[in-house]
Amino acid sequence: FGSAASYGAWVLHGPTWAFGGDYSDADFNILLEEEGAVNCGEFMREFVESGNALAVAEPGTDFNTGVSVACMQSTGSLGTTRETAQFNFKTAFLPEELEFGCCTGGTGLSIMSGLEESRQQAAMAFIGFSTNTEQTTMWSQATGYMPVRTSAIESEEEQAFLDENPNARVAVEQLPLTKPQDSARVFIPGGDQILGRGWEQILVQNRPAEEVWAEVTAELEPEAAAVLEQLAEIEG
Numbered sequence: 001f002g003s004a005a006s007y008g009a010w011v012l013h014g015p016t017w018a019f020g021g022d023y024s025d026a027d028f029n030i031l032l033e034e035e036g037a038v039n040c041g042e043f044m045r046e047f048v049e050s051g052n053a054l055a056v057a058e059p060g061t062d063f064n065t066g067v068s069v070a071c072m073q074s075t076g077s078l079g080t081t082r083e084t085a086q087f088n089f090k091t092a093f094l095p096e097e098l099e100f101g102c103c104t105g106g107t108g109l110s111i112m113s114g115l116e117e118s119r120q121q122a123a124m125a126f127i128g129f130s131t132n133t134e135q136t137t138m139w140s141q142a143t144g145y146m147p148v149r150t151s152a153i154e155s156e157e158e159q160a161f162l163d164e165n166p167n168a169r170v171a172v173e174q175l176p177l178t179k180p181q182d183s184a185r186v187f188i189p190g191g192d193q194i195l196g197r198g199w200e201q202i203l204v205q206n207r208p209a210e211e212v213w214a215e216v217t218a219e220l221e222p223e224a225a226a227v228l229e230q231l232a233e234i235e236g
Helices: 013-018 035-049 059-064 075-084 117-130 133-143 150-154 156-164 166-177 191-203 209-235
Strands: none
Touching: 013 035, 035 191, 035 209, 059 075, 075 133, 075 166, 117 133, 133 150, 133 156, 150 156, 156 166, 191 209
């Protein structure tokens, strides 16, 4: 598991869902004190306390150098692991508990609406180039990230690559089971770090999940209220 600075709240988002929990709902109601999130926190805390897992700053580096025997990290790390690990390894779907849980991640390219039309057109030309079939295929194969368009996944070149590199196929096959992240992490300013620090309290400081999530909820709720106020102003 990673720290708050290494997107620990993102990595543990899927397991939270797997235990039937949520960080929040789409309307910014914080749900960390519900049974699912608490049970996930306690499971992970006991997993670390038992000596079977660790919360570290760089889980990928520890795995690639043989310090740990398994890790949970972004599929975008696959290229680095493939190049640096001096041993055979396998990728797998995230484990289920009550249900399957895996969130999407990554980032995107956007165009500011306030730009003059000529700059918007130039930006769109760049986006078109950087996400075309050839470029996204090359980028995906080098990093491990998912191809960003179906034409790349379906291309002969990509299919041949996946046949030769079955570890890369796992993310493609898992994608239909994924879903977008909870609002608390992606739309509340600082939400990721607030949640991540909560996970650090549970996994590093060995504090009970119920106690920590109550504190995190108290920190997130005012921030969520501020976002809702801003949305109300925009929507009129």
